[in-house]
Amino acid sequence: MVTEHLDVLIIGAGLSGVGAAYHLMKHCPGKRYGILEGRAALGGTWDLFRYPGIRSDSDMYTLGYNFKPWSDPQAIADGPSIRRYIDETARENGIDQHIRYQHKVLKADWCSASARWTLQVQCAEEPTPRTFSCQQLLMCTGYYRYEAGYTPQFKGRELFKGTVIHPQLWPQECDYSGKEVLVIGSGATAVTLVPALTEQAKHVTMLQRSPSYVASLPREDRISNFLRRWLPEKLVYRLARGRNVAIQMVFYKLSKRFPNFVRKLLLGQAKRQLGADFDMRHFSPNYKPWDQRVCAVPDGDLFKVLREGKASVVTEHIDSFTEQGIRLASGQELKADIIVTATGLDLVMFGGIAVAVDGQPFDVAQSMGYRGIMLRDLPNMAVVFGYTNASWTLKADLSSEYFCRLINHMDAIGMRQCTPRNSGGEVADAPFLDLASGYIQRAAGKLPKQGDRAPWKLYQNYLLDLALLRFGKVEDGYLIFSSPKVSEEAEAQVLAPRALQPHRHPNGLL
Template sequence: MSEGHVDVLIVGAGVSGIGMACHLKRECPGKSFTILERRESLGGTWDLFRYPGIRSDSDMYTFGYSFRPWTSDKVLADGPSIKQYVSDTAAENDVEKHIRYGVAVKRAEWSGTDRCWTLTAQQEATGETLTFTASFMIGCTGYYNYDAGYKPDFPGEDSFRGQIVHPQHWPEHLDYAGKRVVVIGSGATAVTLVPTMAEEAGHVTMLQRSPTYLIPLPSNDRLAMFFQRILPAETAYRLTRARNVAVARFLYNRSRRNPAIMRRLMLRLVRRQLDGKADMSHFSPTYNPWDQRLCVVKDGDLFTAIRAGRASVVTDHIDRFTERGIRLKSGQQLVADIIIPATGLDIQMLGGMDLVVDGQPVVLRDRIVYKNVMVEGVPNAGMIFGYTNISWTLKVDIAAEYLCRLLNYMDIRGKRVCIPRDTGDSRGEGTVMGGLDSGYIRRADDRLPRQGSHDPWRVTQNYLADVKTLRFDPIEDGYLEFDGARAVENTAPPTGFFQPLKSALFGS
């Protein structure tokens, strides 16, 4: 069945897709658009994950959209609250009527002759094949497989007589009261699950192969609450947002430049939280801060559970599952009624769709990204990909703004096709995930697009630099080809020397 043609097709109705749609409504009001969402509800991650304690691991004043203040006093919001925030944002901006639910995109083909995209999709409920066409396509699918997370094949797994529950497919009424639980993993999911389940379980053990950097963070922001009492809501939001961006950038930069100092500081915070109730060897990573993502501990709840004896941490490797639990390489036995493999995500780009340009399949690993918003050699297509070292949504906002600028630029000049072209051998070996060395990123090396050796092909993970590039730098930079011709580079500086910094901190 063929659907109507639109100016823009957005794939995904999560945080990125709804943000992109809102920016289109605000900045390109004349554009027609449709959002294709595989699930039966918007929210993406915050609709999918239902495990106990699911929450943001970024502060909500930077995770919220720039154009819609987060007004709760909760710094780390729970999953249902975040989904409600996204839903309310969609309603306020009148974008939900543009969403087609239950539609899984299988293939996206660009025709240079027709100068448009044809997306082949499937109606999940009926299996019916649907076809959509658009002048411009924007992928807002996140970066992991919604069908299944990563789970190793554990020896002896079939012999375990208890329950094995993956966080990505949490049963609605799992009863763990009074039971012995082992959570495998030490990332954000495990750090959230362990203290939450420990409130009802008999005991919860976090089994990790190696420690992760943990940072306690209060769930309430007193300064933000003070701003909200004395200032208009939007002003309070922008001030808090500016402060949190500055603090996050400072901590990240200091961690990269002075890792030994930051390591000592972080371990000192953890030691103080544990108060001698656990061996620090379980909390002392062998790598430097920000070689992998840090894990936020809300109100120090994990440490509270450990001090109270309701939870514990074991650092070891799994030998095999047994009937009663897990036998470790050291010989230790972990008895369990429930085992939860919080072992990470399975990375998947563009929701797993096949991408084809003029009959030729596009292999993303062989392509570099342009300003981390478009893919080299792929016409009329954007890809919203958030930050990995600070809040995802900070990048969503400015990437969406850039794509709106680009669409308006093309309209004003009567251009129909835009393609990023690499004018030299700019390909680097790093991926779009930046300098992180987490296991889920290493496992996905064959699926991730690369970044280049220099701008605009380099992924900086630097919000202030990206604000300048995406909000203010000229569209015509010598790397974009319009209707088969490369635009002449425009080197005119942005208006006002301090405008990019002001805009990054206080909004455009």
Template sequence: MESNDFDVLIIGAGISGIGAACHLARECPNKNVAILERREAIGGTWDLFKYPGIRSDSDMFTFGYNFRPWTETKTLADGPAIKQYVIDTAREYGVDKKIHFGLKVTKAEWKSEEQGWTITAKPEAGGKAKTYRGNFLMLCTGYYNYDHGYKPEFKGEKDFAGQIVHPQHWPEDLDYAGKRVVIIGSGATAVTLLPAMADKTAHITMLQRSPTYMMSVPAKDPMASRLKGLLPEMTVYRMMRARNIAVQRWSFDASRRFPKQARNLIMKFARKQLGPDFDMRHFTPDYDPWDQRLCAMPNGDFYKTLRNGKGEIVTDHIEKFTKKGILLKSGKELEADIIITATGLDVQMMGGAKLTIDGVERQASDTMMY
């Protein structure tokens, strides 16, 4: 009979859950480990999101696992490549065999008298809930609701004659070729979507309420490209990882100490890539660099799309949706066939599971969790 008692229970088979399981396989090989995953595939975020251009906005030398090298030279990897990296890592360490797919964890109970956790999981396909017990619980569920993204309610949405899409649940059959597209938002997703879709659309506009700092990064790491083949893969990976961590820490610290100089430098790079006549107000936030994170662009693809006229950026507030598109508070109307609401994620801890300690329910927002 299959036992549901484990030394360690891991919730989630995304990049964090697989990383945790591999760490245990390496450091605690005799421990009995199980991974409970709601979906039917490994990958988490990188299996869920399917929108055009989906990619990491962190470099893969620091985003990847410290124990398994990222061997491509691409700096910001696309979603399918990251998913395959996670899958290959799981297979290499044998943790793919420890995954129980199709189970949504609904409750996590700590019982002091048992010195352990009792986990209730409901099969996504229906049927009776299952119970698992573990001495340790590792929550690798991410920080957002997988069922839906965050989307404000816009006045007049029902009047719009076209299609409204949230990037978290991108329709596989969405045909945007020759269409007028408006993207609402100015975060990493919006900055990714505009250049990825521009070649096919009739016209594409990114509508932002406020600007975001953006920085161009090389699409491929030149040093990694030169060293590849000359040194062992793990050596190159560790070198690039250490270098990037040091550079990022220095960049962050310098920006916080000298915000005016950091802002001027970012604006200088932007001006150089956009040209002398571009309205820089679209790229000048009213906060200092790293008050919010910067958006990274491989080879400045976002700026190139604006410069060659394939895309447009508008800074304004939404008055309401209309039959034809979006009416702005300035009085301008953006006509659209498709509106993409790249308005963010719905924050959720523990995958929405209920947490109880000795029979008392705890709210994640009122609790310090490690």
């Protein structure tokens, strides 16, 4: 079987994958690359999720790329606007010409003898997978399973005569006008859905097992929108980005150092918007701020619909589904026409791709993150993973830039293989993500570990990562370089990449 070879393969054409392609083109212009996307369109999360009200849960001045200003007046942006931003970035830089749609990677196997990754790829409806190979692999697959979200096994679910929907698979034909809608959950998805659904639904109830911290943020950045009248767009973007990065970092540090103080601030803000008579136990978590992510609501839209009576919140455990809704542990029954299970994501590494090294399956749960980008004992691969305490793209941009530095360094010293190794003695391990959120805890056995010291520790600190990843030494004693010689037989099986043709979206857009 003929193998198509590229220098670098990027897996995933979402926010991270398109950004990685830009950095690769800028910093490694001589590298031949391609993007393999399993779906029929780019955008990743922002194309997959189509539920009412879908939006970012952080500001676009930090969720946007470091190389492309966000110029929309919305600071907290809706999903379609973000999808257009990603599409525009791809088209402006010719990245769309390198995307192979409906190319789902099934397996990725590293061969130490040839210093090369070999991928088995299912292409659309073709009966036999194609084979691709590359020297460097960038996993921009995100961290959750696209096929389905997480839904607990609810007792009596089959009894319910209405409609049950998970937001990740929201049916576009769903008509909830004049309906009683019950949303199970209290996280970012639930607090987004509830105010959006009230625009057409008769009433929306948010049923939560336990509360989350919810903070109101301005939908628009008035300072930036004002400065645009006088200053260049790039400068406005840089100013807003720097300011918001600082605010995020200070808020996170305050939360960790003075949790009781931050708790009072968050609950005080919520109470002012909900009104003096509102039962605050529905917004008073039993954990400290940033033990789980803090949910953001633009212009307090969730608080507004609760105050106006268009929505209500119930904090109680579920006993079972019934024919007409849900019975609570207290015996109360909540009636509904539609139940939305905003119960979280199903986390998975590598987008579900089976990864192996020299034919042996790679156990990611036994590995350890290196600088939050590579994995111990896994050669020539970067796994782009964003921050949990700040905007995803801040770390994604840094990760891609660093991997480009590494590629250029390998070329400069004539090495073809680079593997993070723990050669500096014992390193105590800890969970990769320091959050108590349910979806993180459920996936503990699927994620790598982090260490208790550099370069194995995941700092979740943008300024520190900026210094270490952009300016720190590449050769730190933990990266082991080698250069195995590729056999003539292996080279003969590789075909130079064909000229890439633009792939069209189902809607006809490039």
